[in-house]
Amino acid sequence: MKKELRKMIFVSLGFVMLSSLAACKTKTAPAPANTAVSQSVPTAPTTEPEPHELVAEEGAQVRFTYWAGSPSDEAAWKLILDGFTKDHPEIKLEAEEMPSNTYATQLDTLVAGNDWPDVMRCTYQRLGKYKESGVLLDLTDIISKESIDDLVPAYRNALTYEGKLLGMPHHTDTVAVFYNKEMFEKSGIRIPTSTKDGWTWDELDSIAKKLKSDHDLENAFAGIWENNNGYRFLPFVYMNGGALLNDDGTKITADTPEFINAIKLFESWRKDNLVTATGMTQPNQANSMFVAKKLAFVFAGSWHCSYMEENFPGNWGVTYMPVVDGKTGSDMGGNGLFAYKGTKYPNASAIFIDYVTNAENMQAFCEEGNFIPVRQSLIDKGLTFVEFQDEMNIFLNIVSTIDPKMAQDETSAKFQQLNLAFCQEMDPLVVNGSATAEEVVSNLQAKLQEILDEQ
Numbered sequence: 177m178k179k180e181l182r183k184m185i186f187v188s189l190g191f192v193m194l195s196s197l198a199a200c201k202t203k204t205a206p207a208p209a210n211t212a213v214s215q216s217v218p219t220a221p222t223t224e225p226e227p228h229e230l231v232a233e234e235g236a237q238v239r240f241t242y243w244a245g246s247p248s249d250e251a252a253w254k255l256i257l258d259g260f261t262k263d264h265p266e267i268k269l270e271a272e273e274m275p276s277n278t279y280a281t282q283l284d285t286l287v288a289g290n291d292w293p294d295v296m297r298c299t300y301q302r303l304g305k306y307k308e309s310g311v312l313l314d315l316t317d318i319i320s321k322e323s324i325d326d327l328v329p330a331y332r333n334a335l336t337y338e339g340k341l342l343g344m345p346h347h348t349d350t351v352a353v354f355y356n357k358e359m360f361e362k363s364g365i366r367i368p369t370s371t372k373d374g375w376t377w378d379e380l381d382s383i384a385k386k387l388k389s390d391h392d393l394e395n396a397f398a399g400i401w402e403n404n405n406g407y408r409f410l411p412f413v414y415m416n417g418g419a420l421l422n423d424d425g426t427k428i429t430a431d432t433p434e435f436i437n438a439i440k441l442f443e444s445w446r447k448d449n450l451v452t453a454t455g456m457t458q459p460n461q462a463n464s465m466f467v468a469k470k471l472a473f474v475f476a477g478s479w480h481c482s483y484m485e486e487n488f489p490g491n492w493g494v495t496y497m498p499v500v501d502g503k504t505g506s507d508m509g510g511n512g513l514f515a516y517k518g519t520k521y522p523n524a525s526a527i528f529i530d531y532v533t534n535a536e537n538m539q540a541f542c543e544e545g546n547f548i549p550v551r552q553s554l555i556d557k558g559l560t561f562v563e564f565q566d567e568m569n570i571f572l573n574i575v576s577t578i579d580p581k582m583a584q585d586e587t588s589a590k591f592q593q594l595n596l597a598f599c600q601e602m603d604p605l606v607v608n609g610s611a612t613a614e615e616v617v618s619n620l621q622a623k624l625q626e627i628l629d630e631q
Contacts (some may be wrong), residue, residue, distance in 0.1 A: 179426040187314045191247050192524045197221070197329075197374055197452070198619075199318075199612065200631060208582055212387075214480045214596050216375065219420065224461065225254055227441065229524055230318060230526060230527055231320070231496060231523060231525050232264070232266050232267050232521065232524040232527055233522075233523055233524055235268075235426075235523050236266065236267045236268065236521040236523070236524035237270060237294075237521065237524075237553055238267055238268070238269050238270065238294045238295060238521060238524050238525055238528050239270045239271075239272065239293045239294045239295070240269065240295045240296070240297075241272045241274060241277075241279075241286070241293040241295075242271065242272070242273060242274070242296075242297035242529065243273060243274050243275065243276040243279040243297065244273060244276065245276040245479075246479070246482075247542065247543075248482075248545045248546050249545050249547075249629070250542075251545065252541045252542075252544040252545030252547070253271075253541075254451050254544075255272050255540060255541065256532055256537055256540065256541050257269065257542050257623050258451075258538060259537070259540075260531050260532070263531070264334050264510055264527065264528075267301075267521075267524045267527065267528065269528070269552060272293070272586070278487065280302060282629065283298070283630075285298060286630075290391055291521070292516040292518065293516065293517060294515055294519040294520075294521060294528075295318075295513055295514070295515045295516075295523075295525050295529060296513070296514060296515075296516075297346070297511050297513055297585055298511060298512060298513075298514060299341075299509075299510070299511050299513075300331075300345075300508055300509075300510060300511065300512060300586065301407065301508075301572045301579050301586050301591055301592065301595070302551075302592065303334065303343065303512060303514070303593050304586075304587045304588045304589040304590070304592075305336040305341045305589045305590075305592070306342075306344070306516065307515065308337060308588070308589040309336070309512075309589070310517070311516065311517050311518070312342040312343060312514050312515065312517055312560060313342070313515035313516065313519065314340045314341070314342060314349070314516070314517075314548055315341045315342065315515075315526060315529065316339075316340050318342045318526045318530070319344065319526075319530055320340060320412070322536075323530070323533075323534065324341060325474070326535065326551045326553050327345060327550055327552070328345075328348075328549060328550050328551070328552055328555070328575060328576060328578070329492065330508060330578040330579065330582070330583035331339065331345035331348065331512075331578075331583065332345070332507070333509075333513065333583045333587075334513075334579045334583045334584070334587045335512050335514070335587075336585075341597075342358055342514060343492070343512045343514030343515075343529070344512060344513050344529050344530070344533040345510070345512045345533070345550040346510070346511055346512055346513055346515075346532065346538065346541070346550070347510045347538065347541065347545075347547040347548060347549060347550060348349050348414075348508065348547070348548045348550050348575055349409070349477055349478045349479050349509035349547060349548055349571070350477065350478055350479050350506045350508070350509055350510075350548065350571055350574050350575055351408060351475055351478075351506045351507040351555055351577065351626055352401075352475070352476070352494050352495065352496060352497060352506065352571060352573075352574055353446065353473050353475060353476070353494065353496065353497065354449045354466065354473060354474050354475075354476045354480070354484060354492055354493070354494055355367075355391070355472065355473040355493050355494075355495060356466070356469065356472050356473065356491060356492065357490075357491050357492060357493050357494065358491055359387055359390070359472045360472070360473075361388075361491075362388045362390065362391075363391070363472075365383055365386070365387065366383075366489075366537045367493070367495050368495050368496040369495075369496075370496065370573070371496055371497075371499075371503075371504050371573055371574060371577050372502060372578075373496065373499075374495075374496040374497050374498045374501065374504050375459045375498045375501040376498065376499060376500070377441055377500065378514035379442065379498075380443070380498050381426070381445075381448075381450070382473075383453075384396035384445070384448075384450040384478065385448065385450065385513065386475070387472035388449070388450060388472070391472060392472065393471065393472060394449065395449055395451060395452045395453075395470075395471060395472070396449060396450045396451070396471065396472050396473070397451055397452075397471055397472060397473045397474055397475070398451060398454065398461065398462035398465060398471055398474050398475070399451070399462055399474065399476075400463070400474070400476050400477060400480075400555075401453070401456055401463050402454050402456060402458055402459065402461060402462060403458070403459055404456065404595070404596060404599050405456070405459075405599075406456040406598045406599035406602055407586060407591075407595045407598070408475070408596060409438075409442070409495065410454075410582060410586075411505040411506050411507060411578075411579070411582065412438045412442075412498075412583045413435050413438040413443060414497070414505050414579040414581065415497075415500045415503050415504055416434045416435075416437055416438050416497065416500045416507040417500070417503070417523050418432055418434030418435035418438060419567065419581050419583045419585060420582075420584070420585045420586075420594065420624075421588065421628075425585070425588050426628070427507075427618075427625070427628075428620070428621055428628060429626040430617050430620040430621045430623045430624065431617060431621045433520040433619075434584075435617065436613065436614070436617050439605070439613040439617055440613040441603075442602075442605065442606070442613070443605055443609075443612065443613040446605065446606060446609060447453075447534045447609070451469070452465065453463070453606060453607050453608070454474050454606070454607075455457050455599075455602075455603040455606050455607045456599035456600075456602050457468065457599045457600060457603055457605060458603075458605055458607075462475075462476065463476055463483060463484070463605075464548065464585045466484075466488070466492075467483075467484065467487040467488040467492075475497075475620055477509060478546075478548060478567075478568065478571040479509075479546070480508075480561075481494075481546070481563075481564040481567055481568075482546075482564075485564075493567075494567040494570050494571070495570065496570065496573075496574065497574060497577070503584065504574075504577045504594070505577050505579050505607075506574050506577060506578055507578075508578050508582060508583050508586060509516055510550070513529045513532060513533060515530075516535040521574065529611075530543060535551055535553060535554060538550070538551055538554060539554050540546060540557060542554070542559055542561075543559050543560055543561055543562065546563065546564065546568065547604070548568070548571050548572055548575050549572075552576070553574060555572050555573075555575060558572065559572070560586060563586070566623050582604060585602075586603065586611030590630075591629060592625055594624050594627055594628070597620070597623050597624055598624070598626060601611040601616055601619045601620050601623060602616060604616070611629060616617065
């Protein structure tokens with residue numbers, strides 16, 4: 177199995193997606209008192225564990241690889257890792273921080289060389305090749321049912337395979353509509369106020385045409401589905417009732433009416449020059465064009481709030497994603513934690529994962545790092561963020577709308593290859609209209625199925 181995974185890793189290195197990177201208890205044990213980040217000097221560990229409480233192996237050392245993509249991400253990790261070191265002196269933590277722009281390649285290289293860390297941070301879209309290869313530590317009977325049930329379904333699905341919990345979701349980020357306040361006010365554009373109140377596709381089309389005309393724009397909007405991030409357009413497919421894969425993940429379903437109509441939607445945007453002609457394989461331009469007032473709105477991420485305020489202070493707002501017959505959706509960003517099945521210290525690794533992802537520490541991490549939690553209890557009660565409270569509240573509401581089937585598809589073993597091919601096949605339609613929606617879908621159906629069938 178390790179040999180097969182190493183082979184797969186080498187293949188996937190060519191398809192690395194350039195995404196913007198962002199106390200354990202058993203089912204029968206109550207949460208230990210020291211599962212949250214210490215707010216005071218911790219008490220000395222008890223000499224005898226409670227019955228059924230998971231205990232670290234003697235001399236346990238946990239090697240953890242991660243990246244920090246921003247100063248706030250860095251601060252959040254320092255808070256949690258320092259807390260774990262204080263609260264679990266019986267476990268020696270070896271935290272290895274790597275650059276965010278090379279982390280994926282470095283991790284693949286470690287795995288290919290059979291130099292596995294004990295615990296790893298990973299984007300959801302990269303998890304599939306690991307969880308389907310039998311190399312991850314099964315946490316099903318280690319993490320409490322209460323804790324698992326609290327996870328947002330889409331993210332629970334992302335870390336589950338064949339009924340086994342093979343990791344824990346840690347946090348997310350997602351996409352919404354960032355809009356130019358001045359342009360929207362002058363044009364009298366309705367601002368959605370909830371996930372059910374988003375614009376319909378027809379309303380989105382009319383709004384984009386009015387803004388384009390009123391403000392003499394070459395294009396009305398753009399999206400961060402550039403730079404090989406075409407999967408960020410897929411929420412439009414899923415809110416329309418479509419999907420990339422069938423239920424058992426063996427067949428591409430791009431030839432369904434629901435999928436085709438989402439591609440036709442993009443085609444209509446391009447024919448009317450409503451959306452920019454930046455290809456899905458081309459470098460990012462969406463946000464820079466928005467802050468330069470060349471666009472009225474942009475589909476962008478929760479992690480872009482700081483960029484917007486720095487470059488467009490006071491003149492931007494955030495609102496909800498579009499809806500189709502009452503259903504909406506958005507991008508599944510963020511990261512999870514998983515452990516290597518062959519670790520010498522499975523108990524200690526599980527304790528670390530549960531500590532980082534429990535409700536109290538997830539809240540502390542997200543508030544410090546400006547991330548969105550993946551526990552329904554935290555979403556329901558709300559968080560107090562360091563900045564952008566109103567905007568982050570909107571993103572909090574959006575997270576619960578992410579389609580569980582999309583999460584399942586985007587964490588399948590070959591999703592990286594499927595995504596890259598999707599971007600490449602979409603580019604002729606997006607850049608110059610040299611392919612119709614029907615041609616794109618036909619090509620997608622054949623090309624993606626070929627990738628799926630490769631051994």
